[in-house]
Amino acid sequence: MVLPLNRLRALAAVEVALAAVVVLLDLAIPSVVLVVLAAVSLAVRQDRPSSLGFHRLRRPWRTTGVVVVLTVAWTLLEVGLVMPLLEHATGSQQDMSAFADLEGDVGMLVVLLVASWTLAAVVEETAFRGYLLTRVTEVVGTGTVAVVTGVAVSSALFGLIHTEQGLVGVLLSGFDAVYFAVLRLRAGSVWAAVLAHGTSNTIGIVAVFLVGPVTGLW
Structure with a gap:
């Protein structure tokens, strides 16, 4: 049974509100909780993942x-320009303490690479x-305003699930989210964003493994 458009929009509004609560309260692992909500949403709407x-x-x-x-190229832009600007503006650096033991540890490298392509x-x-x-x-609704709003809200909430990385980490994650969203929209597929996200994380993890935590270049 297909729900009327107004009921679908009302349902979507409730789902967005629930998602925001999950992120803001940092419930369990927020991204996993959101995937569960997504599965329930698809079942209620009788939709497929393609939707x-x-x-x-x-x-x-x-x-x-x-x-x-x-x-x-995006990673180089962040390290060479965006990260230094944020560090100078905020007077702080991205908190990479969660990766303090990664440098030179092959076992941890493998675990984090697997996690970066699955959980992340x-x-x-x-x-x-x-x-x-x-x-x-x-x-x-539809049109450019709807798309821009979708990108902005989803990117802001994505940034907020990275609060353990400090203010700079939250802002960088938000910028990454916008980049991933643009790729998803341009390619017409979430798989483009998955590929970019996994590649970005791989670059970062391998860099820390080789030389330790990386900060802005100037």
């Missing part, structure tokens, strides 16, 4: 190459660029 943006990538090899190159890339992208971005957009 949240899970479509097969067009020209997958070409898209993969483009996403990887763009993500490397797949789960967080499903939660934020798939589920939350879609639901916020549905609440606002």
